[in-house]
Amino acid sequence: MKSTAYKKVERMTPAMRTIHWINAISMIVAVATGLYIAAPYYQTLIAEPAVDKYVMAWNRWGHFIVAIIFDVTSIVVAYLYFFSRFEKPYKKVLPTGKNIKEFFAVLINLLTLNRSKSFDSSHSDSFNTVYFTIFHLLLAWMLFTGLQLYVHGLESGLSSIGSWWPAMLHLVTDWTIPVSAWMVGSGPVPSIMDVRISHHITMWLIVVWVVFHIYYQVWRTIFWQEGDIAIAFGGSKFVKEDKEA
Amino acid sequence: MGTDKQEAVKSLFTAQSAKVDTNRGDTYYEKLYDQCRARLDALKKLAPINNRRDFRTVIEEEGLERRDFLKWASATTAMLMLPASFTPLVAEAAMVMNRVPVVWIELQDCAGNSEALLRSDGPKIDEIILDIISLEFHETLMAPSGHQAEKQLEEAIEHFKGKYLLFVEGSIPRGLNGAFGTIGAKAETFIDHLTRLSKDAAAVVAVGSCATFGGIPAAAPNPTDAVGVMDVVKGKPIINIPACPANPSNMVGVLLHYVLTGQVPELDSLLRPKFAFGYRIHDNCERRAHFDAGEYVEEWGDEGAKNNFCLYKVGCKGPMTFNNCSIIRYNEGVNWPVGVGRGCIGCSEPDFWDKYAYERPMANANIKAPTGGVEKTVDEFGLGLLTAAGVGIAIHAAASAVAGKKESEREEA
Ligand code: HEM
Ligand code: SF4
Ligand code: SF4
Numbered sequence: 001m002k003s004t005a006y007k008k009v010e011r012m013t014p015a016m017r018t019i020h021w022i023n024a025i026s027m028i029v030a031v032a033t034g035l036y037i038a039a040p041y042y043q044t045l046i047a048e049p050a051v052d053k054y055v056m057a058w059n060r061w062g063h064f065i066v067a068i069i070f071d072v073t074s075i076v077v078a079y080l081y082f083f084s085r086f087e088k089p090y091k092k093v094l095p096t097g098k099n100i101k102e103f104f105a106v107l108i109n110l111l112t113l114n115r116s117k118s119f120d121s122s123h124s125d126s127f128n129t130v131y132f133t134i135f136h137l138l139l140a141w142m143l144f145t146g147l148q149l150y151v152h153g154l155e156s157g158l159s160s161i162g163s164w165w166p167a168m169l170h171l172v173t174d175w176t177i178p179v180s181a182w183m184v185g186s187g188p189v190p191s192i193m194d195v196r197i198s199h200h201i202t203m204w205l206i207v208v209w210v211v212f213h214i215y216y217q218v219w220r221t222i223f224w225q226e227g228d229i230a231i232a233f234g235g236s237k238f239v240k241e242d243k244e245a
Numbered sequence: 246m247g248t249d250k251q252e253a254v255k256s257l258f259t260a261q262s263a264k265v266d267t268n269r270g271d272t273y274y275e276k277l278y279d280q281c282r283a284r285l286d287a288l289k290k291l292a293p294i295n296n297r298r299d300f301r302t303v304i305e306e307e308g309l310e311r312r313d314f315l316k317w318a319s320a321t322t323a324m325l326m327l328p329a330s331f332t333p334l335v336a337e338a339a340m341v342m343n344r345v346p347v348v349w350i351e352l353q354d355c356a357g358n359s360e361a362l363l364r365s366d367g368p369k370i371d372e373i374i375l376d377i378i379s380l381e382f383h384e385t386l387m388a389p390s391g392h393q394a395e396k397q398l399e400e401a402i403e404h405f406k407g408k409y410l411l412f413v414e415g416s417i418p419r420g421l422n423g424a425f426g427t428i429g430a431k432a433e434t435f436i437d438h439l440t441r442l443s444k445d446a447a448a449v450v451a452v453g454s455c456a457t458f459g460g461i462p463a464a465a466p467n468p469t470d471a472v473g474v475m476d477v478v479k480g481k482p483i484i485n486i487p488a489c490p491a492n493p494s495n496m497v498g499v500l501l502h503y504v505l506t507g508q509v510p511e512l513d514s515l516l517r518p519k520f521a522f523g524y525r526i527h528d529n530c531e532r533r534a535h536f537d538a539g540e541y542v543e544e545w546g547d548e549g550a551k552n553n554f555c556l557y558k559v560g561c562k563g564p565m566t567f568n569n570c571s572i573i574r575y576n577e578g579v580n581w582p583v584g585v586g587r588g589c590i591g592c593s594e595p596d597f598w599d600k601y602a603y604e605r606p607m608a609n610a611n612i613k614a615p616t617g618g619v620e621k622t623v624d625e626f627g628l629g630l631l632t633a634a635g636v637g638i639a640i641h642a643a644a645s646a647v648a649g650k651k652e653s654e655r656e657e658a
Contacts, residue, residue, distance in 0.1 A: 035608075038606060038607065038608035039558065039606040039608045039609055039624075040539055040541055040557070040558060043539055053538050053539055053540075054537055054538060054539075055538060055539025056536055056537050056538065056539045057537040057538070057539075059539075110641075113641075113644055113645045113648055113649035113650065114645070114649050114650050114651065114652070114655065115648075115649070115650050115655070117652075117655070152525060152564070152565065153525065153527075153528065155264075155523060155524065155525050155528065155567065156264055156523075157264020157265075158264065163264070166264075174514075184612070186595075186596055186600075187458065187459055187463045187464065187465070187467065187595060187596040187599065188458060188459040188463050188467075188471070188472040188473060188476055188595070189458040189459065189473065189476075189515070189595035189596065190595065190596075191594050191595040191596040191597075191600055191601075192565055192594065193562075193565050193591070193594065193596070193600040193601060193607065194596075194600065196565060196607055197600070197607060197612060197623060200607065200608060200623045200624075200627075201623055201626065201627065203627070204623075204624075204626070204627025204628075204630055204631065205630070207627070207631060208630050208631055208634045211631065211634055211635065211638065212634060212638065215638045215641075215642070219641075219642070219645065222645075222651065223645065223649055223650070223651050223652065224652055225651060225652040225653060226652070
């Protein structure tokens, strides 16, 4: 076994890593509180005075707090997709010949259990970028459907920050009603329950997404031996000197 | 996507919130007051249609006192979101209700809305008004039948051309060219019947969930391809009063509003009057404190039920339902579904039979797959997906362990 020199490549800036872990924690909170909101699964018949056991209210509060965090990080991530001075992810999802070729090369690498590896793994590759894009689309859908569910509680058209807020939410999220109805399958008239069903199902899609995401990063770390898992923590991975393009 | 669907989508984008401006300033209300005054005076000059009974006589016969009537008038004024100074006008409007022609037709329905306003024990003011309105035609209630009834209908729509209100109860089956529902000796389909009668109506009022959104006949798999009035009638003012059955108070509210102002009340994006459907059940529910506290009825008759806990876990859909039953209740405010201890089944929302009325939280209810196939709960579906992903990953991991090549091994090979 000949010894090889490894070179460090930076992959995630501190800002990107911060967003990554905020997202990860928010996601756990969103799923735990969301499932409680859907079907309260603990503490129902415990006799306690109201202040201590504002249980549903706290769960909803937690859900909305992470929702706001998601709102903000999503806007930042969307901005970075196009204007990042570091790596502009949108360049990797455009269906250019080069990207399509790379996408399938990475897929084949995964399917052949790393027996074939014919692409440059130092940079963020097309496959992973597409995969992340799917995540951001799912998250965006959660945001729009979630805000639609939220505006149902503002039926007076008033809010503590002014009537522009519910009006804007209607304008920005009412389209999720017919779209959800189309996805869920509805009767003659779309209903707001379709939005809720879709919000819930999309949660499961995101959970599945997360499971594969974690597996794949661990798998890459083990088989590629380039320290990919460290990207999310230290911001960089290591590639062989001769490989770095 | 047809143009109607496009219209529906467009209106969703521009949906107004439920908010009704209850204070539009003195000038607005002064003008409205004068308009109403003039309209009532004009109506008063007309004789009651077809010897309809006098409101005052009926009230007396039913043993109701003037005080009851005045109480009702001020409550109704508030329900219609008008200033208190309109109360005398509302009272007057009630008395001239027998001058406004109404044609009531029944299509694919169970007559439940008609029942709701007939079967109350001891009619209250709302029911009396519905009793004395000039119902020119109502298949279920009128004495004539067959050709005689048809003749009466033709005469009514000819005589009151452009003036009558068309109340519709029941959905409209479109399948088999409408052959699922026909009416009269000439077997006119419900679609043709409705289209023809709505042509000369001043406005069309769809009463109950079937006439508004298709209701139970439109539930999956909707064998008759049933739809509501707004999917059939075009180019007419339409007012939807959903719920199963529609609350008589809301029917009266719409009628009164029309008699008083000559206008359709302010509507939401589903064409429901905001004065009635601008409230969410959940936000005006007496059990809401228990919801926030996380105190739920787990099963019928348990300790929680005895303590009036929230009905969310036994399927209450109050959080997703807009209607005013938690405020005005039924039978002159005696009680309402959640008050008697069973959850709201969302009867005033589109698709309520499939999407709301299963008496379990949505997450635990069987929902059809988009393909229309197997029924699974949302969580079963999600866990199924997760299991499939888990199995796939396990296979890949095992295969990688056995046959995969790590980078170092690949180099050596
Ligand atoms: C991406 C992460 C999210 C996940 C995993 C998630 C998950 C869930 C789940 C499972 C439910 C229960 C639905 C049901 O009744 O079956 C729910 C409800 C809800 N979610 Fe989310 N959600 C997320 C993001 C959001 C966002 C961004 C908002 C925006 C405000 C939001 C607002 C809501 C609202 C308003 C409800 C209904 C709660 C109620 O009416 O009390 N969610 N969520
Ligand atoms: S009983 Fe229904 S409407 Fe009332 S608080 Fe509970 S969930 Fe809401
Ligand atoms: S509580 Fe719900 S289901 Fe019952 S009448 Fe009111 S809207 Fe309909």
